[in-house]
Amino acid sequence: MILAIIMILxxxxxxxxxxxxxGNKVTWRxxxxxxxxVPENAAELPEVKVMIEQYQLWMKTFYRRHFVIGxxxxxxxxxxxxxxxxxxxxxISAFFVGVMGKVYQTHRSMYAxxxxxxxxxxxxxxxxxxxxxxxxxxxxxxxxxxPTIWHLLPLVLLCGVLLIPGLWHVMTVNSxxxxxxxxxxxxxxxxxxxxxxxxxxxxxxxxxxxxxNFQVNCFEKRMTSVGFLVSSICNxxxxxxxxxxxxxxxxxxxxxxxLYAFFESAAGIMIIVLFFxxxxxxxxxxxxxxxxxxxxxxxxxxNGWYSNPDDRRLLIQDRYSSMNxxxxxxxxxxxxITGIVYGLVIVMMAGFCLWLLKIDFTxxxxxxxxxxxxxxxxxxxxxxxxxxxxxxxxxxxxPDDNFYKVNGSADSKQYMGKFKGKETGKCQMYxxxxxxxxxxxxxxxxxxxxxxRDKGVTExxxxxxxx
Amino acid sequence: MIIKINSRSEIPxxxxxxxxxxxxxxxxxxxxxxxxxxxxQMAADLGVNAMTVSKAYQLLKTEGFIxxxxxxxxxxxIPEAKYPTQQAAFEEKLEDELELLTAEAKIRGMDxxxxxxFCQYIFAEMEMVPE
Numbered sequence: 001m002i003l004a005i006i007m008i009l010x011x012x013x014x015x016x017x018x019x020x021x022x023g024n025k026v027t028w029r030x031x032x033x034x035x036x037x038v039p040e041n042a043a044e045l046p047e048v049k050v051m052i053e054q055y056q057l058w059m060k061t062f063y064r065r066h067f068v069i070g071x072x073x074x075x076x077x078x079x080x081x082x083x084x085x086x087x088x089x090x091x092i093s094a095f096f097v098g099v100m101g102k103v104y105q106t107h108r109s110m111y112a113x114x115x116x117x118x119x120x121x122x123x124x125x126x127x128x129x130x131x132x133x134x135x136x137x138x139x140x141x142x143x144x145x146x147p148t149i150w151h152l153l154p155l156v157l158l159c160g161v162l163l164i165p166g167l168w169h170v171m172t173v174n175s176x177x178x179x180x181x182x183x184x185x186x187x188x189x190x191x192x193x194x195x196x197x198x199x200x201x202x203x204x205x206x207x208x209x210x211x212x213n214f215q216v217n218c219f220e221k222r223m224t225s226v227g228f229l230v231s232s233i234c235n236x237x238x239x240x241x242x243x244x245x246x247x248x249x250x251x252x253x254x255x256x257x258x259l260y261a262f263f264e265s266a267a268g269i270m271i272i273v274l275f276f277x278x279x280x281x282x283x284x285x286x287x288x289x290x291x292x293x294x295x296x297x298x299x300x301x302x303n304g305w306y307s308n309p310d311d312r313r314l315l316i317q318d319r320y321s322s323m324n325x326x327x328x329x330x331x332x333x334x335x336x337i338t339g340i341v342y343g344l345v346i347v348m349m350a351g352f353c354l355w356l357l358k359i360d361f362t363x364x365x366x367x368x369x370x371x372x373x374x375x376x377x378x379x380x381x382x383x384x385x386x387x388x389x390x391x392x393x394x395x396x397x398x399p400d401d402n403f404y405k406v407n408g409s410a411d412s413k414q415y416m417g418k419f420k421g422k423e424t425g426k427c428q429m430y431x432x433x434x435x436x437x438x439x440x441x442x443x444x445x446x447x448x449x450x451x452x453r454d455k456g457v458t459e460x461x462x463x464x465x466x467x
Numbered sequence: 468m469i470i471k472i473n474s475r476s477e478i479p480x481x482x483x484x485x486x487x488x489x490x491x492x493x494x495x496x497x498x499x500x501x502x503x504x505x506x507x508q509m510a511a512d513l514g515v516n517a518m519t520v521s522k523a524y525q526l527l528k529t530e531g532f533i534x535x536x537x538x539x540x541x542x543x544x545i546p547e548a549k550y551p552t553q554q555a556a557f558e559e560k561l562e563d564e565l566e567l568l569t570a571e572a573k574i575r576g577m578d579x580x581x582x583x584x585f586c587q588y589i590f591a592e593m594e595m596v597p598e
Contacts, residue, residue, distance in 0.1 A: 133472075
């Protein structure tokens with residue numbers, strides 16, 4: 001149920017944010033319409049008006065439809081997790097392919113219209129401008145971003161916690177704490193990497209006036225770098241409540257988890273809020289500009305994506321959303337990285353679905369020999385000596401204990417994997433929840449709870465172990 | 468000053484960069500003592516290789532249009548006419564290039580008056596105030 005609610009909210013957020021970014025780009029802004037440099041009055045032409053209307057109508061229908069689909073599929077999470085995620089991944093892929101397909105298609109149509117109507121400065125090939133630099137802005141903005149060395153502060157905040165007396169020992173025993181720590185560390189690396197790459201990026205020219213260029217670039221650089229740093233600090237602080245909760249040697253309770261979620265959410269929200277602040281301020285500054293300057297590099301964007309073999313930059317600011325960066329597909333490295341990223345995403349998505357399907361639909365089996373007991377399932381396999389068995393019981397239900405999952409799968413259908421119970425301690429679960437009885441096997445290392453979906457099989461395992 | 472580059476031109480980028488900076492000094496868009504972006508910053512803003520910018524800066528330095536300050540980096544300077552060797556070399560270059568341009572102008576049917584008028588117009592655009 002919780003998963004279904006979380007996924008519904010996630011789907012709404014994704015559809016909403018995508019609509020905000022791509023759904024309303026129908027006005028002439030920064031010299032462009034649909035990402036193509038055209039004169040401001042081009043939007044008044046009948047054929048452009050039709051294009052805008054069609055785009056708006058298509059987007060409206062598309063977002064409504066996907067808002068409904070994204071909501072309707074989430075209750076599947078209460079049934080089989082594997083089926084839900086497979087359907088969800090197909091849906092999310094179709095959603096993004098649909099959005100980007102329409103964006104690229106409209107962009108191409110607009111570019112074709114531009115070429116047809118000659119909406120470009122007719123200059124010889126020698127006079128084309130493909131890039132520009134404002135020397136005054138470049139000199140002054142060099143030191144405007146927060147130096148990346150400041151990212152050592154969140155790293156110290158994160159790793160410093162490990163110096164709290166007793167925590168290292170607790171985390172050695174309760175290895176689950178490391179999972180949270182490593183997640184925070186990975187997030188720190190990502191934010192540091194993003195800040196580092198951003199600091200190496202060049203300025204953008206908006207105007208013939210250096211002051212405007214300086215103000216926009218300076219504000220963008222300062223705020224973005226501050227955003228990365230504050231997000232990283234929030235991410236590091238998120239580990240503190242976890243560490244605090246782990247100190248008594250118990251697993252974290254919901255209250256502490258809530259604090260962890262709060263700090264991690266703050267890290268994400270910070271970046272989104274700053275993006276809108278930057279956008280608003282940028283618009284205000286550019287409105288005051290009397291001599292806007294547009295570098296018409298539409299030729300390199302003619303397919304919808306950027307492809308310029310002469311441009312050394314790999315990451316280019318996206319035309320639809322200045323928060324996004326796109327790969328320069330004109331360079332071999334750009335093609336390779338894009339191919340690897342898309343390949344990895346597809347393989348990981350397919351792999352994850354297959355893995356979940358294996359967990360859900362591989363039957364649990366137990367093989368008892370003279371000396372050993374081996375349990376196999378779609379998630380993990382275990383084996384232990386028969387001598388290790390302290391007690392075997394057939395239960396009508398799982399013990400009345402507070403079990404939490406360490407790894408594996410826990411949904412309304414089954415508990416599969418490594419769990420911990422407040423009273424029971426460490427346990428291995430191979431349990432289909434609506435099937436009884438459940439076999440409980442106690443060993444010194446852990447307790448095994450297991451049952452089979454096939455009638456009578458659990459009882460026969462019990463008999464085998466008893467004799 | 469805004470330096471514009473055409474990566475599709477047959478003129479090498481480092482030469483375009485050099486020419487634009489010289490024109491900028493001539494037109495007064497770049498003042499004496501003005502700091503130029505670092506090689507890395509200029510390369511990042513233009514989307515060109517740092518070596519290309521370095522080559523242009525090196526050429527400008529040899530010609531006396533910029534000099535390197537340890538703290539400030541590359542700064543604009545105006546080559547002084549009092550150095551006879553540099554001046555003589557420039558006059559030789561000017562004569563050579565003017566000869567070629569004059570020849571082309573004459574071939575294309577331009578008379579002396581028109582040619583001089585063109586030169587005067589271009590010269591008037593150069594607002595640099597020599598010290």
